[in-house]
Amino acid sequence: MKAPDKYTDGKQKLKAIFGEHGENAVAALDPVAPDLARQIYEHAYGDTYARETLNLRDRSLVTIAGLTALGYPQQQLASHIRGGLNVGLDREEIVETITHMALYAGFPAAVNAALTAKDVFADLDAHPQETP
Amino acid sequence: MKAPDKYTDGKQKLKAIFGEHGENAVAALDPVAPDLARQIYEHAYGDTYARETLNLRDRSLVTIAGLTALGYPQQQLASHIRGGLNVGLDREEIVETITHMALYAGFPAAVNAALTAKDVFADLDAHPQETP
Amino acid sequence: MKAPDKYTDGKQKLKAIFGEHGENAVAALDPVAPDLARQIYEHAYGDTYARETLNLRDRSLVTIAGLTALGYPQQQLASHIRGGLNVGLDREEIVETITHMALYAGFPAAVNAALTAKDVFADLDAHPQETP
Amino acid sequence: MKAPDKYTDGKQKLKAIFGEHGENAVAALDPVAPDLARQIYEHAYGDTYARETLNLRDRSLVTIAGLTALGYPQQQLASHIRGGLNVGLDREEIVETITHMALYAGFPAAVNAALTAKDVFADLDAHPQETP
Amino acid sequence: MKAPDKYTDGKQKLKAIFGEHGENAVAALDPVAPDLARQIYEHAYGDTYARETLNLRDRSLVTIAGLTALGYPQQQLASHIRGGLNVGLDREEIVETITHMALYAGFPAAVNAALTAKDVFADLDAHPQETP
């Protein structure tokens, strides 16, 4: 049932953005929700992320904005902050995006996201060799 | 101030669906928010859940869908996944409901719910004797 | 770039559930967001809805639950109420699902959804010949 | 199936807060979702609103805050702004509550709520005789 | 009580992004919620938008993403789509941002936002002379 190209392309795209971290996150879903894992590869990374209308840096920016606004998905936000640093965002841009979202989703959303970014940055500083 | 029949009926209904787990969850509220605990028995389980227009299997299905879409109530979702297994849902139906919700609430909502289901299933496998 | 089978299958599935209404709703997206329209056919109806773990009646039930809980998508909810009636739900089950969601998403979510259902039912009563 | 005292008490409480407006709003639900209408009387106004731990002015204040934060229920917010004016809030307190919520739910939530308040105030100024 | 520089700077920034449209939107708030209107000038446009860590094109991109994810603020989304076109986004980037958000907030959020974009684009095509 896999769409072979999109599945393989998506897996490569995900690895290019997130490194091992991203692969492991989706792999953790596989034993319980294999169709959901497959759709993340095929539909999210093999289809949407493959279109060049927005480059990966911009896709990362809008993903961080959307996850900050939703408020609850802090684990996904942490992954996309890591990914964003891999595709051309710097820490200041990420934090400014989060601060900007306080206007539209309120301070708690922005504060939680900023604390998540703080944790990711601290982890990266403690393990500087981890790059995709 | 308790409506005696609905209160008692609701308590029995809750126990029938969730076993000891459910009773303990509501009992934990009692010392801090006794009216909220009472309303869960009377209004939720003694009134809404008592109506037969939807059977308990369908009520469990729609509850899992709604909690997945809301995103933040992972503790309640875990309880309703356990309850769903007790009233006729199988694991595949629960996971498919969660995967289905990715269409309407996005991948992070579905991924978080799938990881909650994974934890519940693992706990049930580790303690197979726990039934209501 | 279309995945031919999923695209065609999804279009048929959508028509089977919603009739002309559904096709027109997605067609309205085509001039502005053709990739989004394509993904609704391929990913939503050609992939998720195609899996048989849940039948169409159950998929409709959980979709109505999720849209009621999210609160804002009343237009989509109206479509899925029409679709639900076409795949085996009756009006009482739809209204009971909406009433059930008051427990998890609050009364305003349920009241708005009930008023949307009321409008759909009135429209169907006024145009009884409209069937898929 | 009605809990007679709570049902009757709730209906009176609702009328005391909202006047004819409130009764009509719930009555509009009756033909489509009679159990939802009944629960609004019995559970919301006959039980929660009946407790004296918070007076009606404070209940109105927190309801306006919550509905502003949720963002989508503008129709309910309009009703509760009318109701709030009937139970002791003045326009400045209502607008300040809405402005305060911009901190926690963002500017769009507060702007939409302020525009709803503007409409209610304009309607009241145009029809000054309408009191409960 | 106005912070003179931020207030004036914010008003100019808002006009630079949105033209007359933006000024009128905030002016509509003034009679009912003057502090909220003032804070939009001072805090949103005179402070956050004034920082150069993100340029206006990127701020518009993340705002469109966040508003799409929240789902309910379609009026604000329409304004920011107009503004985005004024600060360097093209229609394809806006639609792709909206399509991208389907991954994180679901199809209804993206479909509603795409229909809002469609309306804005149609209005701009019908009144091509309206530029800031």
Add this chain to the structure above:
Amino acid sequence: MKAPDKYTDGKQKLKAIFGEHGENAVAALDPVAPDLARQIYEHAYGDTYARETLNLRDRSLVTIAGLTALGYPQQQLASHIRGGLNVGLDREEIVETITHMALYAGFPAAVNAALTAKDVFADLDAHPQETP
């Protein structure tokens, strides 16, 4: 770039409401998101909270209501429950506000908030000397 009076006033207001707890929470943001921390002082506590249209007890009440309705910001809710007790709310009023919000945001929102309140109250009982 700091607005000196609002910054200093906001810091004092925050300390008056929350004591050391509040200061530490904002200070934790400083190394990662200094503009967000500054805006919390200047905009939230130096501007909105400084207006006397609502007193601090009422601001606390509506904040607890809004955070309960949003569901995800339990850390902020815990702070505002502590703060509310410092500015004139008693435990019963806080719990009743949370219980009231079950009507508008559903039981999971209210249950999570009640459990957060339970934790705060238990911590205060274990460390009774902690006052601002």
